[in-house]
Amino acid sequence: MTDKRPQAPADDASRESSVPEAVRREAEELRRELHRHNYLYYVLDRPEIGDDEYDRLFARLKELEARYPELVTPDSPTQRVGAEPAEGFETVEHVAPLLSLDSTQDPAEVARFDERIRKALGTGHEPVYVLEPKLDGASIELVYEDGVLVRGVTRGNGFVGEAVTANVRTIPTVPLRLRTEERPAPRMLAVRGEVMMYISDFLAFNAELEARGLEPYASPRNSAAGALRQLDPRVTASRKLVAFVYDVLAVEGATFRRDWEGLAALVAWGFKTPERAQRARTVDEILAYHRSWEEARDHLDYEIDGVVIKLDDLSAREALGATSHHPRWALAFKFAPRQAVTRVLDIQVQVGRTGVLTPVAILEPVVIGGVTVSRASLHNREEVRRKDIRVGDRVRIQRAGDVIPQVVEVVDREGERGPPFEMPTECPACGTPVVEDGPRTVCPNRFGCPAQLKARIVYYASRQALDIEGLGEETAVLLVDHGLVRELADLYDLRPEDLMELEGFAEKSAHALVEAIQATKRPPLERFLVALGIPEVGVAVARTLAEHFGSLECIRHATREELEAVEGIGPKMSEAITAFFADERNARAIDAILAKGVEPVAPESVAVDRGAAGTAVFTGTIPVPRATAEAAWRSVGGRTASSVSRKTDFVVAGENPGSKLEKAQRLGVPVLDFQAFVEKVRELGGDVPGAD
Ligand code: IVH
Numbered sequence: 097m098t099d100k101r102p103q104a105p106a107d108d109a110s111r112e113s114s115v116p117e118a119v120r121r122e123a124e125e126l127r128r129e130l131h132r133h134n135y136l137y138y139v140l141d142r143p144e145i146g147d148d149e150y151d152r153l154f155a156r157l158k159e160l161e162a163r164y165p166e167l168v169t170p171d172s173p174t175q176r177v178g179a180e181p182a183e184g185f186e187t188v189e190h191v192a193p194l195l196s197l198d199s200t201q202d203p204a205e206v207a208r209f210d211e212r213i214r215k216a217l218g219t220g221h222e223p224v225y226v227l228e229p230k231l232d233g234a235s236i237e238l239v240y241e242d243g244v245l246v247r248g249v250t251r252g253n254g255f256v257g258e259a260v261t262a263n264v265r266t267i268p269t270v271p272l273r274l275r276t277e278e279r280p281a282p283r284m285l286a287v288r289g290e291v292m293m294y295i296s297d298f299l300a301f302n303a304e305l306e307a308r309g310l311e312p313y314a315s316p317r318n319s320a321a322g323a324l325r326q327l328d329p330r331v332t333a334s335r336k337l338v339a340f341v342y343d344v345l346a347v348e349g350a351t352f353r354r355d356w357e358g359l360a361a362l363v364a365w366g367f368k369t370p371e372r373a374q375r376a377r378t379v380d381e382i383l384a385y386h387r388s389w390e391e392a393r394d395h396l397d398y399e400i401d402g403v404v405i406k407l408d409d410l411s412a413r414e415a416l417g418a419t420s421h422h423p424r425w426a427l428a429f430k431f432a433p434r435q436a437v438t439r440v441l442d443i444q445v446q447v448g449r450t451g452v453l454t455p456v457a458i459l460e461p462v463v464i465g466g467v468t469v470s471r472a473s474l475h476n477r478e479e480v481r482r483k484d485i486r487v488g489d490r491v492r493i494q495r496a497g498d499v500i501p502q503v504v505e506v507v508d509r510e511g512e513r514g515p516p517f518e519m520p521t522e523c524p525a526c527g528t529p530v531v532e533d534g535p536r537t538v539c540p541n542r543f544g545c546p547a548q549l550k551a552r553i554v555y556y557a558s559r560q561a562l563d564i565e566g567l568g569e570e571t572a573v574l575l576v577d578h579g580l581v582r583e584l585a586d587l588y589d590l591r592p593e594d595l596m597e598l599e600g601f602a603e604k605s606a607h608a609l610v611e612a613i614q615a616t617k618r619p620p621l622e623r624f625l626v627a628l629g630i631p632e633v634g635v636a637v638a639r640t641l642a643e644h645f646g647s648l649e650c651i652r653h654a655t656r657e658e659l660e661a662v663e664g665i666g667p668k669m670s671e672a673i674t675a676f677f678a679d680e681r682n683a684r685a686i687d688a689i690l691a692k693g694v695e696p697v698a699p700e701s702v703a704v705d706r707g708a709a710g711t712a713v714f715t716g717t718i719p720v721p722r723a724t725a726e727a728a729w730r731s732v733g734g735r736t737a738s739s740v741s742r743k744t745d746f747v748v749a750g751e752n753p754g755s756k757l758e759k760a761q762r763l764g765v766p767v768l769d770f771q772a773f774v775e776k777v778r779e780l781g782g783d784v785p786g787a788d
Contacts, residue, residue, distance in 0.1 A: 115164045123167045126157040130173040131273065138268040138338075139368045165731065166785055170265075170723045171244050171272035178266050178330035184620070184699075185258035185325070188247070188739050190237050191286035192345040194254045196421055197230075197404065199428035203386075206405070207379050209427045213407060216416055216424075224377055224408040226355045227385045228370040230428050231340055232399040233292035234321035238264065238341065239738070243274040243281025244723045247738045250324060254421070259738070260324050266333035267291065269340075275366035283349035287362065289341035293320040294397045297336040315467075316399055322559065338398075341367040354408045375408060386429050393431065402430030435494045436469070437507055438462040440487050443474065443517050447525045447547035449555050449629055451539040455480050455517065457491070457503055464495045472501040477519040478535045487514030523547070543681050546576045549583070552629055556584055560635050561627035562616040566609045574598045585688035587613050617694050621648060624696040628686065632672040639699075640664050641673075646698045652677045652686075709734035709780055710745030713760070716753035718770045720786040725773070732780035740765060748773045 133150055137143040154173065161168045168174070200206065213223045235251035248264025250257040264270055274281045293301070298316040305313070313319035323335035344358040352358040362369050372389075376382050386403050393400060407413050407425040416424040442458040455474040462469055472493050474480045483506060485491060490508040495501045522529055523539035525547030530537050539545050550572045557567035567587075575581040580594050590613060595606035619627070622642035626635055633641070644662045645651045651673075659670035676682055712729050713736070714722050725748070726736040740747060740759040747760040747767045760767050768776065774787045 115167060119160060119164065120167065123157060123160045123164075126153055126160070127169075127172055129153055130157065131271075131275075134173060134268060135271070135275065135366050139366065166783070168727065170727055173272070175272065176266050176268065176333065178328070178333035179262045181328035181330075182262060183327070185260060185327075186737060187252070187256050188249055188259045188737075189256050190249060190252075190254070190345070191239060191284075194235055194237060194251050194257075194288055194345075195418055195423055196254065197426055197428040198422040199402070199430050201402075201430050201432055203379075203383055203429075206382055206427065206429055209405070210379050210382075213416075213425070217412060221412075222377060223412075224354075224375055225382065226359070226373060226406045226408050227376050227382060228342055228373045228404045228406070229389055229400040230402040230404045230430070231290040231292060231342075231370060232315075232317050232401045233290035233340075234317060234324055236260075236264065236289055236291050236324070236339065237345065238270065238287050238289065238339075240274055240281070240285040240287075241722055242283060243276060244721070245270065245272050246723070250321075258325070262329040263324055263326060263332040264291075264339075266329055267337045267339050269338050269368040271366040275364065278364040279350075279361060281365070282347050285347050285350075285365075286345040287341045287367070288343040288345050289339050289367070291320050291324055291337055291339050292316065292398050293323070293335065293337060295399065296397055301335065339368065340370050342370050342373075342404075353410055355406055355410060355413075356408050358410075382429065386431075390431050400431075402428050404428050433494045434464045435492050435504065436462045436464045437490055437492050438469075439511070440485060440489050440491055440503075442487055443480070443485070443514075445520060445524050447523060447539055447545065447551070449548060449551035450631070451523075451542060451545065451548050453519065453523070453530060453537040453539060455519070457485065459491075459493065462493070464493070464501070467495065469493060469495060469501045472503050474503060476535045477517075477537060480517045484509075484516070486517060488512045543583075543685075549581070550576050552584060553581065553587070555629050556587075556627045561623055562619050563623070564609075564612045564616055566605065566612055570600070571598075571609070574600075583685055583688060585685065585692050588617075588689070588692035588694070617692075618697050619694070621646075621696040621698050624648065624694075625651070628676075628682075630673055630676045632669045637665065637669060643699050648686075648690075648696050652683075711735040711737050711743060712746055712748060712773070713737050713740050713744050713756060714748045714750070715756035715760075716750030718748065718750035720784060724785055725770075728777050728782055728784040729773075732777055732782035734780075 130150070130153055133143065133145055133153070137150075157172070158174050161172065161174055210223070217223055237247075237249040237251070237257065238245060239247040239249070245265065246261070247259055248261045248270070249259050252258060265272060274285070293316040295316055298313070298319055301319065302313060313322060319335070320337055323332050323337055326332045341362055342359070344352060344362065350361065352361065356375060359369055359373060374385065376385060382405055389400065389403055405427045407416070413423065413425040418424060439460045440457045441460055444456050444458060446454045446456050448454060455477065457472045457474055459470050459472060474485060483503065485503060485506055486509075488511045489506045490511070492504045492507050493501050494504050519537050520530065523541060523545060526539065526541050526545040528539055528541040528545065531540050532538075539548065542548060550569070553567065553572040553575065554569050556562055557564035557572075575590075575598075578598060580590060581587055590610055592603065592606040592610050595601045595609060596603060601609075620642070622635070622638040625633055625638035625641060625648075640662060641651050645654060654674070656667075656670040656674050659665050659673055660667060709729070709732055712726075712734055714725060718725055729736055737744060740756045740763065742763055742765075744760065744763075744765045747756060747765055748770060749757050749767050750770055757767065770787070774784045777784050
């Protein structure tokens, strides 16, 4: 009994041999087929099989993967449905900066751009331009290593963004593995593209949100950007996103001399690229291209806001270089914003979160670019006076992207006109005499004005703050008008019975809202800071404060000097922040919220859940595909990351390791060779397929 012990743990041995070769081959074949049909359907719009057949193949692959979990690779089509929720996104540096574009609406500027380029190229060099539609979506970087998608990163500030890889994987037009029928996959490829939502899908999605009593998104772009930043990839998967890729940011193992070649390679690798991209040599051709898209625009199912003009020759691009935020070799030639003419039915005055009174034109509904507009901001009393806008006037309104529609001008005052608009002298919500602050009119009753409280509740619950589903404007109005909420802290005392008394609430929705509110009791600190509505503190500043100070108490007690010592925080912000916390009524309101058991959680403890086994980063060539090694590490409860930071637990260095190895050594992060990594995985009960 004792002399015949198995050499290796039985577990290991059985794993090695547990996938019969035939099954492995079948899974591989299924993956290949599913990728192909996915590509035919989503990218080429030319399906060869019906949904039933696709579902059958998909179900079979899922079945095999369920039986043999080691068959699951990160690029398997089954991985598109969405992984487990993340606790936060890692911030990573882009392979190359995602610069923005210089833009104009003026054809004369386009001619000057062409002149500058000609001058820079010198005589004898005629420029060739690549022309593409300018897609109005959320910019993204995708990185492939050995043909496999390893990272998707939001634009962020252009230099660093958030790694939203699991979310990007759910987008059907993003290849999880590059197609290699026409050209081999490069060692490394970083591309830039735009994540969009088709207008038809956007309208359907908004209709659904509204039906559920939720706040609709302002534009397809907002909706796409919001979907990309969902912590739960399954939510992203449920939104219909589409990604267009238009630029090779960096490539190793292939060379391009022209953008046009890069574009052709992107097509060959299976990306969806902008429609009707073309080359041009003259300004006239550029103007004609612009005109043709402007005409096509209203019949398109996605938003574009102009065309992009890019120099084709890549070495000339390099010679021209970039300013700090845009390249000199490209120009966005934008369309005039969308406008329509309609009638002013009424002018109402809204009181915002900070007490500012805003006149709002109530309009005869009109559709601009697929969106129905029935209200437009009139900004302030000066603006209404200057434009002399009155009830009964026909006005030109403009909707530019996701901006709140605006009244551009009065086009006809012939109808029956109301009297000139007067700003009320008392707050329409609480009757307090208003005060003038420059062009603004403000209700000074910060803590007693019901309109301000309603707006604060809406803001507290909004997406960028605590994201409380079902707590939109309508509900906030009901809660305040029925006396159920007198300050933010009262939200936490709401009971389903209270809500069921309110119009539009049933048992289920009442319970759901109470649960949604209670679920925000451990909010990420940065979101809680946003929710408080501190002047000058938006999402980015809140994040900086949270990361730097680590606790609400530290931020509340920080001096102006301490605040200004933080990068990105200037005197104006430090003053606003200290004044906010010094106000006793604010302090009491915050204490009241904390007394309900709300505990904001500092960034480290939120975002840095490393998984039990720790975070591994790979560099250099290892004996198995990197994706396989990463999948193996994740299968034993570890996490993987693409760049080395202090949060990295160890780096696996293969042959010809890159700069990640140096960085690891600099930061004192342990470095393992591949064999040691395999042993580590085995110690944790897993295995690395293909390793001996
Ligand atoms: S080229 C640096 N091409 O427009 C030049 N950009 O402000 C690389 N965009 O956020 C960009 N469609 O994401 C390029 N066909 C296209 C584009 C495009 C949309 C976006 C880009 C950026 C914005 C420019």
